[in-house]
Every structure is written in structure tokens, then in C-alpha cells.
Amino acid sequence: MQQIAILHYAAPPVIGGVESVIEHHTRLLTQAGHNVRIVAGRGDANLLGESFYHFPLAGSQHPTIIAMKRSLDKGEVPEYFDALVEKIADQMAEAFAGIDLIFAHNVCSLHKNLPLTAALRRFCAQPNAPKLVIWHHDFAWRSARYQDELHAGYPWNLLCEDWHDVDQTHVVVSELRQQEFAELFKSPAEKAQIIPSGLDVQNFLNLNEQSAMLFARLNLLKSDPFLLLPVRITRRKNIELAIQVMGELRRYFPVPQLVITGPPGPHNRDNQNYFRELLDLRDDVGLTPASNGGTGIHFLAEMFDGYLPTEQIRDFFRMADGILFPSFEEGFGIPMIEAGMAGIPIFASEITPLKAIGQQQATWFAPDGHPAEIALQIKERLTNDPVFILKKRVRQNFIWEGVFEKHISPLLEF
Secondary structure (H helix, E strand, O other): EEEEEEEEEOOOOOHHHHHOOOOOOOOOOOOHOOOEEEEEOOOHHHHHHHHEOHHHHHHHOOOOHHHHHHHHHHOOOOOOHHHHHHHHHHHHHHHHOOEEEEHHHHHHHHHHHHHHHHHHHHHOOOOOOOOEEEEEOOHHHOOOHHHHHOOOOOOHHOOOOOOOOEEEEEEEOOHHHHHHHHHHOOOOHHEEEEEEEEHHHHHHOOOOOOHHHHHHHHHHHHEEEEEEEOOOOHHHOOHHHHHHHHHHHHHOOOOOOEEEEEEOOOOOOEEEEEEEHHHHHHHOOOOHHHHHHOOOEEEEEHHOOOOOHHHHHOOOHHOOOOOEEOOOOOOOOHHHHHHHHHOOOOOEOOOHHHHHHHHHHHHEEOOOOHHHHHHHHHHHHHHOOHHHHHHHHHHHOOOOOOHHHHHHHOOOOO
């Protein structure tokens, strides 16, 4: 467990891109068992609780800092600059007491509070100081709108020179910022690690809390692809074909997943026998989740006795990459219109009621078709779909939990 401080000019509920990143970093670090202290000039202690350390002189809107910046923007370094730096550095001793690691967001990249930047370097250059992770979201020196406010020499050079006397790690948020770092610091690009910002799927999609927990339990964010079969378990739904198709999809995709949402139909005792047959077939194709790290073919009937609430079914449609609907027989086909409204691809058996709805907009196959051929149809449809390609890229690279596991957690290993 690490003691981590996150330093910025402001913290939530102040609205901004960096403030949002800080909120998610705090959540993820805390969930991982670390102690987090947000150190900022502005923020709400009632919202952030004991994790917030109010440090007025760290802000960009403090009257003293505003007056100082007004002079610095004209290229004038006031006589009291060093005294202010010393005062801030002294206060850092309390703000960062017991801290192992400081995440400094934009403080070493922008000129919003150069006394804070200078004080941070002075503080972190001391023996036994915390390790410093310098998080570059933006570079003042690379922005045309700031050039009239930047000048040669100290303290502006703090924003474009490596701090050789500090135990530091540079982080940038994109390849563009990494290239800018290399040019600005005259350093190899790889010296700055790329850690992108992420997406909070539950909040962005306004997912039901139970849905979010279920998605995590089923590892659905690791899907490639995630197909949905929103039916109850009866023989006319032809679920065995869906299972066989998913087995064939492994030829083309690394982590195909399928969720069958409904329970066995209540009006025929044979449906329980059918369910057991499907579970055996799932074992045969090697997509039982327990043997695949939690990924594979999921029957929600193994977890719940009845139907999921409508709002959770809605969430499954919003997350899915498509529906797989291989029924032998349907009177209408409600999942077709649900998929149409959700805007996801439809892979369905070519029977009259479904054709009437999907027409030319679905991918069709015979309900007694060959699983390998159907899998190839799905592969060709998805691999040529820019929406699926981008959605998969986001899922693999830009979900906060994945960003933390892949990039942020290794920063804490020292």
C-alpha cells in the first residue's frame, strides 16, 4: 500500500478535464488499497472528505498568485518571487507529510502558478523526498496562445527542462504530447510514458448499478466480440447453433463472448433437459467461463431464477456488439426491434417474421446453417464495421479500470 498525493491547481467539484482525471485516479487508487491525498488550491472538503488537503497557494486563482502571474507574463520576476517559493515549499512539508509518491498534474507543464512549480522542484530535490510523477496533459511552451506569456530563463525554463536533481517519472496523455515532450525537453520520446485518460462506462452510459456489477462479474469489457442472445431457453430458439457459432468465432477473435439472458421456458418440462444439453455443449466447444478466466458463453439462468429487469436488459443491448438470433420459429421477434433501436448489428436466422423487420439491414443465415459459415459471416460483418472497430479499441485501451491495471499500477512498484 502506497501513500499517494495528487497535486493540481484545483480538484472536484471544480469542472475540468484534469479535475475529472484526478477524480478517477483517486477512485481507482483507493479501490486498489492505496491511501490518497488530494492537494489543491480549490476543492470541496465536504465532497472529497478527509482525502482533501486545502492548499490555497497551490491554486491558480489565489490573489497572490494572480498578481505574481501578471508580472511574470510581462517577463518581470518580482523581488518577492523567491520568498513566495520558499513559503510554498515550507507548506509542502505538511501537505506531503508521510507521502511516498506525488502525482503532479500540469503543475510542471503550465505557467498558471510558477511559484508552485519552483517550490515543487525545491521540495522534491531534498533527500528522502517523495518520488514525483509529472503528469503532462498540456505544454505551455507548445501552445501558440501562451507564447507571449513565456520568456527565457528562470522560472519559465522549469516547464521545458528535465529536473535532474529530482527522482521523477514523466507521463504524457497521447502520442502527440510524447512527441512534443521529446522536442521540448530534447529527450528520447520514450522517456515520457503514455498513459491515456479513460472512460467511466457506468456513468457515461448511465448503467444500472446491478448491470455494472454483472458486466464486471462476466468480464464483458474484455469481450472481442460481445454478442447477445436475449431469449428464454426453449428448443425453438435454436441456442445450440449459437453456441457452435461462438466456438467457430475463436478462429477470428480472441475473446468471443455470448450472453443468453433468459431462464428456461416455464411451460415445458423438457426445457430443463434442453438447458443441461446446452451446458454440456458449451463444455464441448470450450467456452465455459470457469475454464476461460471468466470469459465465454454465459447463461444468466445459472445466476438468476427469473428474468432480468427491463432496465438491465436495456443495458446489455447498449454494451453488446450485436445480437445473435438463430431461432427456428418466431411469431414476431422483439429482440430485432430492440437491436435496431440500440443501433447494433443483427445476425439472425432467415425466417419470415424476422426478415420482415430486419430486411436488408441484418446479416442472415439458415437456422440449420453450418456454424463455420455463419461465424465467417459475423467476422466479415464486424471486421468491416468502423463502429465495432472503434468500440473495441475503446474497450481495450480507454476504460479506466484497464488504464489503471495496464499503466498506472506499474508506476506504484518502486
